[in-house]
Amino acid sequence: MESQNLENEDAELEDPPNIDNLRIKKKEESESERMKVLVVGGGLSGGMLSYFLKSKKHFKITCWEKSRGLGGRAATKRSSTISGCQADTGLQYLTRYEKSARHDEIYKFLFDKGVISKLDVTNIANMKPGSEKMQHFKAINGTNTIAKTLWEETNAEVIKLQKLKSLDYSQDQVVAENEQGEKENFDLVVLTIPPPQITRDISFTPPIEKKVQETIDQVKFSARFALVYFFGGDYDIDSRVAASYAANRDDAIVYWNIDEAKRFGMDTEKNFRTTMFHFKKELYKDLTPAEALPKLQEHVAKSFPKLISGVAIKVPKYTNLVKFLEPYQTARLNLGLLSHHSSPTPAEAVPHRWLFSQVDQKYPDSQGFLSLGDRVIICGDSFGTRGNFDGCLESASQTADHILSLLPNTSTFNDKTEK
Numbered sequence: 001m002e003s004q005n006l007e008n009e010d011a012e013l014e015d016p017p018n019i020d021n022l023r024i025k026k027k028e029e030s031e032s033e034r035m036k037v038l039v040v041g042g043g044l045s046g047g048m049l050s051y052f053l054k055s056k057k058h059f060k061i062t063c064w065e066k067s068r069g070l071g072g073r074a075a076t077k078r079s080s081t082i083s084g085c086q087a088d089t090g091l092q093y094l095t096r097y098e099k100s101a102r103h104d105e106i107y108k109f110l111f112d113k114g115v116i117s118k119l120d121v122t123n124i125a126n127m128k129p130g131s132e133k134m135q136h137f138k139a140i141n142g143t144n145t146i147a148k149t150l151w152e153e154t155n156a157e158v159i160k161l162q163k164l165k166s167l168d169y170s171q172d173q174v175v176a177e178n179e180q181g182e183k184e185n186f187d188l189v190v191l192t193i194p195p196p197q198i199t200r201d202i203s204f205t206p207p208i209e210k211k212v213q214e215t216i217d218q219v220k221f222s223a224r225f226a227l228v229y230f231f232g233g234d235y236d237i238d239s240r241v242a243a244s245y246a247a248n249r250d251d252a253i254v255y256w257n258i259d260e261a262k263r264f265g266m267d268t269e270k271n272f273r274t275t276m277f278h279f280k281k282e283l284y285k286d287l288t289p290a291e292a293l294p295k296l297q298e299h300v301a302k303s304f305p306k307l308i309s310g311v312a313i314k315v316p317k318y319t320n321l322v323k324f325l326e327p328y329q330t331a332r333l334n335l336g337l338l339s340h341h342s343s344p345t346p347a348e349a350v351p352h353r354w355l356f357s358q359v360d361q362k363y364p365d366s367q368g369f370l371s372l373g374d375r376v377i378i379c380g381d382s383f384g385t386r387g388n389f390d391g392c393l394e395s396a397s398q399t400a401d402h403i404l405s406l407l408p409n410t411s412t413f414n415d416k417t418e419k
């Protein structure tokens, strides 16, 4: 993958950032005079940031999201053929590390809305020691509902299938251009996309200063494949646990779960019909999902021979191929907590490749965000202490404080929220 910005690497910003230019003049009530903020990315970081700014009447927030849906890496895949089957392919569950007022606020908001509830981790095998002492939460209707609910609360204008291609921040306003070449002016643009993806996909005028680009380039994300099996009919997977991490570091499958067991608990009346597998990072990352699918299935077959033997595998998204797998004769490996006791029935197999999956190396010396000049900010999970939900929250919170500090006569969020 080539960076679109390589030709700009040696350039310098013309002027050092001038914070006074960004300070918002006292705005009147008129909508046209509110500060126009573009949040690029409809994931958790963007949703949380907009949530923290929502009570301020000074902002008119627009979100550009390149995909069809909100959530980003908090993604939930719904079966196209089997009603009621769904699986989280990215973020699995929330673990509460931080205890700030903003963390309290977001967890309480999602809890009160019924979006998250406590997760019983005694049914997750091979978790890190000490995990049972921490608080964990599941998303009852899928992890993408976390982002959706946050965004709904913000009253932002969310534009889906809108991919940012370039930013011109050389003037008083930032000109954002989408893939179709349409341009719109904003007072401030906040990018919540993983930094390596920004470098790959977005061009800047003026180009990012070389030294700044070098620090951005220190941020590393790993790639990872997820694979979902949807079983139809009365299929009921017989398992003693809802999820499991691999017992051995070298296993190709590093984590798997049964979605219904994770969301509804082991005692639910619902059938267990959906399994999701996460593979070792970087495995097959240069293959397309269609190319990787047979290889991923082979790993599942080796680890869980009873689960897929004789099952019809459909690949709806990438090919129309429907093929019948011969029973695998291979020995069952040590993830053997999973088996089935009913007749195999047709299933959908859906691979998903996360090219920018999880933070391997976070932004160095982060204050929660990075300013490019006066009017462009980059934030997200690689700017938090941890590359997870709490990291998004920390980065969104610090970015919100920064933006709010640019308003006249204000200090930080906590003592000036307008109700």
Ligand SMILES: Cc1cc2nc3c(=O)[nH]c(=O)nc-3n(C[C@H](O)[C@H](O)[C@H](O)COP(=O)(O)OP(=O)(O)OC[C@H]3O[C@@H](n4cnc5c(N)ncnc54)[C@H](O)[C@@H]3O)c2cc1C
Residues within 6 Å of the ligand: 040, 041, 042, 043, 044, 045, 046, 064, 065, 066, 067, 070, 071, 072, 073, 074, 089, 090, 091, 092, 093, 094, 095, 162, 163, 164, 165, 192, 193, 194, 197, 201, 202, 224, 226, 278, 354, 356, 357, 358, 379, 380, 381, 382, 387, 388, 389, 390, 391, 392
């Ligand atoms: C496999 C996997 C497992 C994980 N497990 C957990 C877990 O169990 N617990 C946990 O807390 N965290 C987990 N995480 C991490 C968690 O998902 C992330 O920290 C979080 O979702 C990041 O949110 P974000 O908003 O910062 O970024 P993203 O979710 O990446 O959001 C960025 C958004 O920007 C959009 N976008 C990209 N480019 C453009 C463009 N040019 N124009 C417009 N929009 C664009 C994307 O479509 C996306 O919606 C996991 C992640 C993965 C991939």
